[in-house]
Amino acid sequence: MKPEVYINELSKHVGETVTLKGWLYNKRSSGKVKFLILRDGTGYLQCIVFKGNVTEETFELADKISQETSFEVTGKVKEEPRAIGGYELDVTDLKVIGWAHNYPITPKEHGIEFLIDHRHLWVRSKRQVAILKIRHRIIKAIRDFFDERGFTLFDPPIITPNASEGTSTLFEMEYFDLGKAYLTQSGQLYAEAGAMALSKVYTFGPTFRAEKSKTRRHLTEFWMVEPEMAFYDLNDDMDLAEEFLEYIVQTVLEEKAEELKILERDLTFLEKVKRPFPRVSYTEAVEILKKNGVDFEWGDDFGAPDETIISEQFDKPVMIHRYPADVKAFYMKRDPENDKLALAVDVLAPEGYGEIIGGSQREDDLDILLQRIKEHNLPQEYFEWYLDLRRYGSVPHSGFGLGLERTVAWICGLEHIRETIPFPRMIYRNTP
RNA sequence: UCCGCGUUAGCUCAAUGGUAGAGCAUUCGGCUGUUAACCGAAGGGUUGUAGGUUCGAGUCCUACACGCGGAGCCA
Numbered sequence: 001m002k003p004e005v006y007i008n009e010l011s012k013h014v015g016e017t018v019t020l021k022g023w024l025y026n027k028r029s030s031g032k033v034k035f036l037i038l039r040d041g042t043g044y045l046q047c048i049v050f051k052g053n054v055t056e057e058t059f060e061l062a063d064k065i066s067q068e069t070s071f072e073v074t075g076k077v078k079e080e081p082r083a084i085g086g087y088e089l090d091v092t093d094l095k096v097i098g099w100a101h102n103y104p105i106t107p108k109e110h111g112i113e114f115l116i117d118h119r120h121l122w123v124r125s126k127r128q129v130a131i132l133k134i135r136h137r138i139i140k141a142i143r144d145f146f147d148e149r150g151f152t153l154f155d156p157p158i159i160t161p162n163a164s165e166g167t168s169t170l171f172e173m174e175y176f177d178l179g180k181a182y183l184t185q186s187g188q189l190y191a192e193a194g195a196m197a198l199s200k201v202y203t204f205g206p207t208f209r210a211e212k213s214k215t216r217r218h219l220t221e222f223w224m225v226e227p228e229m230a231f232y233d234l235n236d237d238m239d240l241a242e243e244f245l246e247y248i249v250q251t252v253l254e255e256k257a258e259e260l261k262i263l264e265r266d267l268t269f270l271e272k273v274k275r276p277f278p279r280v281s282y283t284e285a286v287e288i289l290k291k292n293g294v295d296f297e298w299g300d301d302f303g304a305p306d307e308t309i310i311s312e313q314f315d316k317p318v319m320i321h322r323y324p325a326d327v328k329a330f331y332m333k334r335d336p337e338n339d340k341l342a343l344a345v346d347v348l349a350p351e352g353y354g355e356i357i358g359g360s361q362r363e364d365d366l367d368i369l370l371q372r373i374k375e376h377n378l379p380q381e382y383f384e385w386y387l388d389l390r391r392y393g394s395v396p397h398s399g400f401g402l403g404l405e406r407t408v409a410w411i412c413g414l415e416h417i418r419e420t421i422p423f424p425r426m427i428y429r430n431t432p
Numbered sequence: 433u434c435c436g437c438g439u440u441a442g443c444u445c446a447a448u449g450g451u452a453g454a455g456c457a458u459u460c461g462g463c464u465g466u467u468a469a470c471c472g473a474a475g476g477g478u479u480g481u482a483g484g485u486u487c488g489a490g491u492c493c494u495a496c497a498c499g500c501g502g503a504g505c506c507a
Contacts, residue, residue, distance in 0.1 A: 031463035107468045108456045109444055403507030
């Protein structure tokens, strides 16, 4: 039943007669010759049906076969520079497996609403296939990077009893007799427990934010990878983030050139993603904004336009470190040289793609952490287990989180994050 | 939540307040090398919903629904 050969294996079968299976991507015809474009998930193949080379029934079938009809095709493989993919099939036989009548997504343009309504079919399109393959390669690069450096994958729970940073942005549910539970918005606190057991860990899974954010950079369900390392300070954390981004981008450039070409991605900025990246402090970043005519007050957090102005000053990802503690989370350690600053770092992607990494050195002192929890009005009883990490052999430690979909959007050069995940979940859409 | 724009054929879009059209898709016909092929023909409409102004509304007004873009917040 399974296909004898896939399109990406054809170079090994030139001159042979083979049978392939797939779907009709497009069709052109010129009287007594039909050009059927087969797609099978590995590539695209032009199948030539000459009237003289096949039976009357087969030629008639080639005339009737419609877009996205699944079929089996037999023919002789030949090299053909004029054809997509460089190979062509001289068809001798054709069998329809499942008809497709009036496939809604035509080869012409469509609006975004229509495409998202048909996301289950849209994923068959050439661009979407290319994006999904790059997403997969990025995920593999992420796992390879940590696995090769002695990290252990440490899976955090998806259902959690408490918020890591306030409850307004959480998806809530009833959890049997135990009251409310929530979908996780970060695995970080659990990763810290893992780092105390395994020294270097990473979590990688879906996270959820019920924020009413309606922008090209937000999903309510997205994937995040979060490494957490015992005995790392903020500088070690930044070194790792830098090496990590370079590895992901250079791996995709090497191995997914074909897909990037389908997306018509300009590679000049991606090729420059090599260490070292510029590192500027928050205070220096504020100076950059002021020099560019922005009315900005020290102590505020950067907005999207501010981030764009800062990242436009550089041609690589920028690391901004030491933010005002007031705009950052309770678990971040204060700078010993300036109590107003948190040992935090954000990494901004170039070309206006904004924040893709947020990280910090964590507060490792029990008494200070207790005080922060009080200052943020967080319920201490939910954090007792987390405080235990400081009661029993606390060590300096650091970590960061990388948003997978933002990274995919950046590397693929996409306008909107919704194309980076098979079925995007957004504030006004949870179907299909 | 706030600001702005939009909703017309299956899809993408036209249409000074005066007979709702085109391209693609579909169906039929033509073409032996097409590259979102091309050429010819046909079918296809409760103009988002509910009101209002007008001799006359796709077009103007009001409300609502849905969508898109942006802001805030964040990865």
